[in-house]
Amino acid sequence: LGFNPEKTKIIVDTKCMHKLYPIALKVAKKITFSTAKAIFGFENSTNIGQIFFTAIQAAPAFLGTEEYGKQIPTLIPCGIDQDPHFRACRDVAPGLNYPKPATMYCKMFPGLSGADKMSSSDENATIYTTDTPKAVKKKVGRAFTGGKSTVEEQRAEGGNPEICAVYKYNFYMFEKDDEKLEEMARKCRNGEILCGECKMCLTEKINVFLEEHQAKREEAKEIIDSMAFDGFKW
Amino acid sequence: LGFNPEKTKIIVDTKCMHKLYPIALKVAKKITFSTAKAIFGFENSTNIGQIFFTAIQAAPAFLGTEEYGKQIPTLIPCGIDQDPHFRACRDVAPGLNYPKPATMYCKMFPGLSGADKMSSSDENATIYTTDTPKAVKKKVGRAFTGGKSTVEEQRAEGGNPEICAVYKYNFYMFEKDDEKLEEMARKCRNGEILCGECKMCLTEKINVFLEEHQAKREEAKEIIDSMAFDGFKW
Structure with a gap:
């Protein structure tokens, strides 16, 4: 990090x-x-x-x-x-x-709305590195997924991880273990897990990441000036 | 200065x-x-x-x-x-x-060749502020004037200060007294003075100017750094 x-x-x-x-x-x-x-x-x-x-x-x-x-x-x-x-x-x-x-x-990091590129100008579809855990929960809760409109349908037909922003987030950044990722996709397609569960799980992962990131960001503030370019003096 | x-x-x-x-x-x-x-x-x-x-x-x-x-x-x-x-x-x-x-x-300062604008890229037609007295003498000596091709012609018909680079130098910079300038033009038109005399006179004036300028330039070197723009700190 x-x-x-x-x-x-x-x-x-x-x-x-x-x-x-x-x-x-x-x-x-x-x-x-x-x-x-x-x-x-x-x-x-x-x-x-x-x-x-x-x-x-x-x-x-x-x-x-x-x-x-x-x-x-x-x-x-x-x-x-x-x-x-x-x-x-x-x-x-x-x-x-x-x-x-x-x-x-x-690669462009996908937006929560399902768009190809996360854009800082669309704040609802974007996790900022300064977001609070509450804001992350809210944004991920509203994310576009490959899920069906009812629980019954989802259980019966399964979801579509290919188009799911939550799955993409796991794919690009938050699930480093390929086998777990495969398992996640399989369970989604089978209707074993629902979007709500996936979202809760991703929210947790993002918030763990952001907690560490934000703490380090605070620490970095003290040394940021020393990193400003000033004629390659190192 | x-x-x-x-x-x-x-x-x-x-x-x-x-x-x-x-x-x-x-x-x-x-x-x-x-x-x-x-x-x-x-x-x-x-x-x-x-x-x-x-x-x-x-x-x-x-x-x-x-x-x-x-x-x-x-x-x-x-x-x-x-x-x-x-x-x-x-x-x-x-x-x-x-x-x-x-x-x-x-106004554009005229060139010694008679061109409208002195250009640093035409070194023979240009007096640099770093020129030596000898270089000035040589350049002014070769300057374009409104004079005739022979002394006899010039005495008889007179010169043309309107197109003369030496006269323009006096006009723009080296003869501040308008009456003396008029006198100079009159004598030129009458054939009373020859281009050589005018050139010697201008060379002297330029060299007096440059001697002072070059001395001040040396002095200025010591303070030039203090004059470099650095955020309007004065």
């Missing part, structure tokens, strides 16, 4: 821009409007900040090389929606004598 | 970008590609840095307001070629609750 503070530097774009901007400028000079438009489908109503954004997005990939003055390879973990920026970034890297960054695409 | 260090803050875009960038972002959101294209005539081959640049150019005009948290009016002295950026800047200011900046357009 978390990162090694010794090896972690947090870069906040708006605060570290004196380091990122000179790199972003080099990148920007290598990307024409034509290229950016082809990648992102810009229109006349697009604002000039959106057009420039790829240069800013690319800059941290080259920050190590700039700071150390030698080729430092980087690995960028990001969502697949960020892929076009880093493809453009890889295209311009050789011309700037930077190593091409490697990318690692994280 | 120079600025009051107590009232002077030097902003270097690449070094102060952590202060300018958040403002530039606000500006950028208010300027569409359509607007920027209409102003600057961007093409598909334009790089995305050029497209974004108006936002960066505008940011210092709003820096005071951001730092003090109240409306601070600004006066921007610049060349007329910078006008489009600040027109766009004035357009977006009210929507961001910033006061519109006022602009003051400086």
Whole structure:
């Protein structure tokens, strides 16, 4: 749970821009409007900040090389929606004598509503890391599942874990034991367990996780400043 | 000669970008590609840095307001070629609750070759503030004048101060006394003075100016760091 503070530097774009901007400028000079438009489908109503954004997005990939003055390879973990920026970034890297960054695409964490991507703007379908146990219980209680409309139907026909947000949460994060996960899916399909039971069980797991996370978050507040990026001084 | 260090803050875009960038972002959101294209005539081959640049150019005009948290009016002295950026800047200011900046357009200083604008990239037609007396003598000696090809012709027909770079230098900077300037033009037109004399005279004036300037420049090196922008701490 978390990162090694010794090896972690947090870069906040708006605060570290004196380091990122000179790199972003080099990148920007290598990307024409034509290229950016082809990648992102810009229109006349697009604002000039959106057009420039790829240069800013690319800059941290080259920050190590700039700071150390030698080729430092980087690995960028990001969502697949960020892929076009880093493809453009890889295209311009050789011309700037930077190593091409490697990318690692994280899966989107599903929303409680059954949507593919949890979004911080839909608060009912999203567990925030700052949520109270009560809020978690309420949100999970309302989650979209693969269950039937009545207990009788569910007992008779079983549920559908494939489309169930509660099952997905267990799958992605809260049930690490594959056999237990299989067992969970089987019991669901058989109608042996009901959605209510699954939700109670998930609520418990999330709250155990959040309790630990929130405690560590409080501890981290004391060292967070020491992790702010300040010119690779480690 | 120079600025009051107590009232002077030097902003270097690449070094102060952590202060300018958040403002530039606000500006950028208010300027569409359509607007920027209409102003600057961007093409598909334009790089995305050029497209974004108006936002960066505008940011210092709003820096005071951001730092003090109240409306601070600004006066921007610049060349007329910078006008489009600040027109766009004035357009977006009210929507961001910033006061519109006022602009003051400086005349372009002419080049020694007779061109309208002295350019640092044409070193023979440009007096650098770091030039030695010898370099100044050589450059002024080769300057474009309104003189004739022979002494005889010049004595008979006179020169043309209107097109003479040496005269323009006196006009813009080195002869503050309007009557003496008139006298100079009159004598030139009459053929009373020759280009060589004018050039020797201007060389002397420039070198007196540069001697003082270069001495003050050396002195300024000791305080330059104290004038670097660092969050309006004065």
